[in-house]
Amino acid sequence: MHKEQIKAIIEGLLYVVGEEGITKEQLCAVVDILPLEIDSYIQELKEEYQSDEHGFEIVDYAEVYRFVSKTSIHPYVEKLFKMNKSNSLSSAAIETLAIIAYKEPITRVEIEEIRGVGCDLMLRKLQMRNLIKELGRSDAPGRPILYGVTKEFLDVFKLVSLKELPDLPNYDSLSDSENLFD
Amino acid sequence: MTFLVSIDKFAGPLDLMLHLIKEKELDLFDLDMDILINQYIEFLEAMDQFHLEIAGEYLSELAGLLEYKSRALLPNIKEKFVDEEEDPKEKLVRRLIEYQRFKDISSLLNERFDERNKQLSKALSFEFDDIIQDNDLSELKGNPYDLMKAMNRCLRHLALSQPLQTRNTVTEMTVEQVVEIIKANFGQNHKGFSLSELIEKCYDLDEVIISFLAVLELIKIQQLIYHINDAEEIWLKWSNSYA
Numbered sequence: 123m124h125k126e127q128i129k130a131i132i133e134g135l136l137y138v139v140g141e142e143g144i145t146k147e148q149l150c151a152v153v154d155i156l157p158l159e160i161d162s163y164i165q166e167l168k169e170e171y172q173s174d175e176h177g178f179e180i181v182d183y184a185e186v187y188r189f190v191s192k193t194s195i196h197p198y199v200e201k202l203f204k205m206n207k208s209n210s211l212s213s214a215a216i217e218t219l220a221i222i223a224y225k226e227p228i229t230r231v232e233i234e235e236i237r238g239v240g241c242d243l244m245l246r247k248l249q250m251r252n253l254i255k256e257l258g259r260s261d262a263p264g265r266p267i268l269y270g271v272t273k274e275f276l277d278v279f280k281l282v283s284l285k286e287l288p289d290l291p292n293y294d295s296l297s298d299s300e301n302l303f304d
Numbered sequence: 305m306t307f308l309v310s311i312d313k314f315a316g317p318l319d320l321m322l323h324l325i326k327e328k329e330l331d332l333f334d335l336d337m338d339i340l341i342n343q344y345i346e347f348l349e350a351m352d353q354f355h356l357e358i359a360g361e362y363l364s365e366l367a368g369l370l371e372y373k374s375r376a377l378l379p380n381i382k383e384k385f386v387d388e389e390e391d392p393k394e395k396l397v398r399r400l401i402e403y404q405r406f407k408d409i410s411s412l413l414n415e416r417f418d419e420r421n422k423q424l425s426k427a428l429s430f431e432f433d434d435i436i437q438d439n440d441l442s443e444l445k446g447n448p449y450d451l452m453k454a455m456n457r458c459l460r461h462l463a464l465s466q467p468l469q470t471r472n473t474v475t476e477m478t479v480e481q482v483v484e485i486i487k488a489n490f491g492q493n494h495k496g497f498s499l500s501e502l503i504e505k506c507y508d509l510d511e512v513i514i515s516f517l518a519v520l521e522l523i524k525i526q527q528l529i530y531h532i533n534d535a536e537e538i539w540l541k542w543s544n545s546y547a
Binding site: 138291 | 406
């Protein structure tokens with residue numbers, strides 16, 4: 123198969139799967155090429171769509187490839203649909219998610235220790251939204267449940283993997299104290 | 305001093321303490337516990353005066369602070385701190401710093417979340433629903449949350465399948481206007497008409513309500529006579545006074 127042909131197939135598949143997206147493994151199996159080969163094709167496609175003449179692009183949050191509209195066209199989407207901003211996370215929810223993402227696997231008590239607030243209900247809410255999941259149980263007394271973040275979490279925060287999380291700010295030394303409360 | 309910030313604004317006692325430290329321009333690394341504790345107590349008291357509910361977490365931190373303060377007031381017991389694993393002040397500072405780190409990261413994550421919300425995808429082609437259903441028939445396991453998630457998904461698909469209205473014109477009609485419309489539509493009908501006939505002509509709930517109000521008005525001024533038959537259907541007839 124020609125290179126252009128393979129790219130066209132990948133592009134077509136991405137179109138069909140829509141928001142469900144497709145993994146690299148799936149693409150390889152369907153197109154019948156090796157994972158090492160497919161990277162360059164995807165990369166080329168990605169770059170092509172990145173250019174300003176396109177209104178949507180390819181993202182790979184949570185290692186799932188999908189087409190999404192570009193943020194730059196969003197003002198026009200809002201105009202078209204009169205969007206109501208129903209999709210939001212409270213600051214308490216994001217705080218809890220941040221702690222879990224950086225510290226997973228982590229128990230409820232450990233999260234509460236950092237936040238200074240009971241988190242039982244919050245954890246259930248986040249579980250319901252599929253942003254966190256149970257990773258088993260700790261060996262500590264009472265065998266408490268360990269929590270971690272889901273693929274959905276990665277997608278929602280534009281992360282390919284947890285390795286992409288920005289470093290936690292470091293305030294351990296006095297010299298940083300000035301910019302602590304910017 | 306007056307407190308302009310309500311307790312609801314804070315994610316918890318640590319958040320509140322960080323706010324007070326910032327407000328009083330205290331140095332977190334050389335924390336003046338006296339000022340912080342007094343501010344904290346003052347704040348809770350003010351909230352109490354406004355009859356705002358204070359969550360248990362705030363009170364439990366308060367207990368810790370008060371313990372620290374009362375111990376500090378008794379010089380002869382001071383050395384007791386040394387025996388403990390960690391100085392309570394150091395522990396608090398460590399917790400505040402740790403909390404601040406996650407707070408800062410949270411605002412960064414929040415930005416990413418907003419950006420992601422502006423990137424929209426198309427739903428999977430509907431032609432595949434059948435295939436996916438057939439495959440899934442065998443395994444019907446899951447907890448109630450899965451069911452809720454699935455339902456949410458269905459609702460989302462449903463919302464997507466309906467053409468979104470891009471324009472929404474709201475026209476408010478007065479009872480008088482509707483009376484005229486009813487007269488125009490049913491005025492010639494001397495045999496009368498049923499209420500459901502009238503309702504069928506309405507586009508939305510607002511119109512149903514206003515039409516019903518118009519009918520009541522016409523009955524009140526005795527231009528319409530009503531009759532309820534055995535099938536509990538409401539029939540309306542123009543009275544003789546209406547020509």
